[in-house]
Amino acid sequence: MEITVDQMYNIENKGHDMGFLKKFMMENAGAAAVRRLLEKIGNAESKNILIFVGLGNNGGDGLVMARHLAGYGAKVTVMLLGSPDKIKTEESNWNWSILEKMPSVKLMSGDSLEFNFKPDVIIDGILGTGITGEIREPYASAINYINETDCYKFAVDVPSGLDPQTGETANIFTKCNMTVTFHKMKEGIPKRKDLTGELYAEKIGIPPEAEEGIL
């Protein structure tokens, strides 16, 4: 069953109000995404994984993935596209502050796209269901960088620049090898399998009762 982006936000909010907090959803989302990625690439040990994260909760999922992948022995670099004090949500801030205590993960922030390694995998946690309008900087340059780099590309929830409701694209968008979306498929995503690559919808622990009155 496919759902709308509005329904997803309503289910998320209702689950949160039931006590299944958004930070738990984010944790499960990041963990489920890492499981799918590892199924594909096999051993993460010593792989160079570059994770682009935006300032919203799509980025937060990417921050969770960074912590899990470090646990699997990957060499993880996180590029936060903006200033850490501009991270928008409590749950993303919480995950950033954990990474600040983890020397096993290299943290970068701002708008630089200079990396002193060649990534084996890029994770696109730039934009998800919160996308509006044409892509602004520094996200636009990061999306171009991803598209110009030859490696395996993994989209968190939706390839950035693809509208998960309509299936329409903004001026710039990522083209990925795998996309893992959360809870249930959003209507617009499967319309662009050419951008999502292999596509999965993973449960993230939201109680089915959170759907009551919404679906």
Ligand SMILES: NC(=O)C1=CN([C@@H]2O[C@H](COP(=O)(O)OP(=O)(O)OC[C@H]3O[C@@H](n4cnc5c(N)ncnc54)[C@H](O)[C@@H]3O)[C@@H](O)[C@H]2O)[C@@H](O)CC1
């Ligand atoms: N809905 C849910 O149940 C869950 C959502 N999660 C994640 O949260 C994401 C949604 O998070 P948010 O609502 O914070 O939204 P996003 O993280 O998609 O991004 C919203 C932010 O990006 C900026 N932005 C929007 N359009 C832009 C554009 N065209 N150019 C540049 N910047 C732009 C806005 O300033 C906004 O703050 C989902 O895609 C998913 O990855 C997960 O944490 C798990 C639970």
Ligand SMILES: [K+]
């Ligand atoms: K994304």
